[in-house]
Amino acid sequence: MSNLSNLLIFGATGTIGRYITDAIVAARPSFGRIAIFTSPNTLHSKPDQLDALRRQGVDILVGDLTNREEVRRAYEGIDTVVSALGRGAIAAQIPLIQLANETPHIHRFLPSEYGTDIEYGPASVHERPHQQKLLVRAALKEVRPSLEYAYVVTGPYADFPFYLGRSTRCPQAGTFDALAKQAVLLGDGTGRVSLSACDDVGQFVVHALTHWDGARNRALKLNSFTTTPADILAEFEAQTGAQWTVEYTSLDQLRSLEREAWAKEAPEATGCTLRRIWTEGGTLYDRRDNEDIGVTETKTLGELVTGSIRSQVEGVPSRH
Numbered sequence: 001m002s003n004l005s006n007l008l009i010f011g012a013t014g015t016i017g018r019y020i021t022d023a024i025v026a027a028r029p030s031f032g033r034i035a036i037f038t039s040p041n042t043l044h045s046k047p048d049q050l051d052a053l054r055r056q057g058v059d060i061l062v063g064d065l066t067n068r069e070e071v072r073r074a075y076e077g078i079d080t081v082v083s084a085l086g087r088g089a090i091a092a093q094i095p096l097i098q099l100a101n102e103t104p105h106i107h108r109f110l111p112s113e114y115g116t117d118i119e120y121g122p123a124s125v126h127e128r129p130h131q132q133k134l135l136v137r138a139a140l141k142e143v144r145p146s147l148e149y150a151y152v153v154t155g156p157y158a159d160f161p162f163y164l165g166r167s168t169r170c171p172q173a174g175t176f177d178a179l180a181k182q183a184v185l186l187g188d189g190t191g192r193v194s195l196s197a198c199d200d201v202g203q204f205v206v207h208a209l210t211h212w213d214g215a216r217n218r219a220l221k222l223n224s225f226t227t228t229p230a231d232i233l234a235e236f237e238a239q240t241g242a243q244w245t246v247e248y249t250s251l252d253q254l255r256s257l258e259r260e261a262w263a264k265e266a267p268e269a270t271g272c273t274l275r276r277i278w279t280e281g282g283t284l285y286d287r288r289d290n291e292d293i294g295v296t297e298t299k300t301l302g303e304l305v306t307g308s309i310r311s312q313v314e315g316v317p318s319r320h
């Protein structure tokens with residue numbers, strides 16, 4: 001009998017879930033069964049994506065993630081759960097963790113993190129976007145010792161339409177518009193920020209699972225590279241062969257934007273808070289943990305700027 005890990009992935013077709021799932025499938029010799037749990041809605045809205053996974057031998061399990069019996073059936077034969085559920089479903093992971101805790105053959109649970117460090121410093125506990133993820137971490141502290149976890153903390157995604165993308169709804173909170181050759185840089189442009197490529201986020205999850213001694217029961221601080229808004233702009237200018245028009249949003253202005261967005265309950269409120277945290281230095285560490293899980297190569301700023309320019313020229317939809 002194989003002793004390879006049998007995985008169940010939640011949120012496998014989502015924005016970051018598809019990168020994670022693709023990386024897991026590409027690393028298939030390291031894993032046993034790969035299954036995803038998805039909703040009837042996704043079954044109908046993403047048939048091509050699911051067919052492609054099926055063709056690669058991924059089991060597609062369809063159900064309601066709030067239905068205990070359906071999740072219990074999906075857990076049969078599984079030892080590792082990877083969640084990439086979206087922000088609207090972060091709290092829904094708590095019953096999934098409790099059910100995993102009642103399922104003795106489940107040994108590992110990776111909750112949906114893949115972003116800002118929610119325990120970066122003393123102020124983190126008060127940040128609104130962190131609240132549900134903090135509850136998820138608290139739930140994982142309550143489980144039996146043989147149910148282990150890892151938090152894959154990646155900082156902001158670099159790729160278009162994220163940090164290196166164009167924002168249409170709130171460009172004052174940072175934008176790189178390769179068509180208009182205009183940028184809004186956060187802070188004074190020289191503050192350092194660590195970013196992760198979405199492809200690398202997939203690799204980070206695979207490496208966490210396959211280098212478990214380095215990942216077990218900890219928050220892994222991972223990233224592709226550390227840069228500054230000014231260096232990003234210089235790379236865009238070099239690759240487009242033009243000088244761009246530049247504005248700055250100071251940290252104080254960003255804090256005002258954030259307050260206004262929350263007061264209006266605007267959809268960009270969470271993004272404004274996260275960008276303020278990143279601009280305050282909330283993605284910087286004395287050391288990163290890439291090597292602890294055997295990650296030695298990551299994407300570069302140049303590659304991601306090339307991708308952003310290509311996406312913008314091809315008319316891929318922007319961030320709002």
Ligand SMILES: NC(=O)c1ccc[n+]([C@@H]2O[C@H](COP(=O)([O-])OP(=O)(O)OC[C@H]3O[C@@H](n4cnc5c(N)ncnc54)[C@H](OP(=O)(O)O)[C@@H]3O)[C@@H](O)[C@H]2O)c1
Pocket residue numbers: 010011012013014015016017037038039041042084085086087088089112113114115116154155156157162
């Ligand atoms: N670092 C960054 O810059 C950054 C950016 C964006 C997101 N993130 C983080 O990445 C993680 C995944 O986010 P995402 O944007 O990739 O997720 P997403 O695309 O919004 O959603 C992923 C999947 O979650 C499932 N889901 C079920 N109920 C949901 C609900 N009520 N609301 C949202 N999703 C639901 C859906 O899959 P099924 O239909 O298959 O169930 C959906 O495809 C989150 O923890 C988020 O905070 C980080």
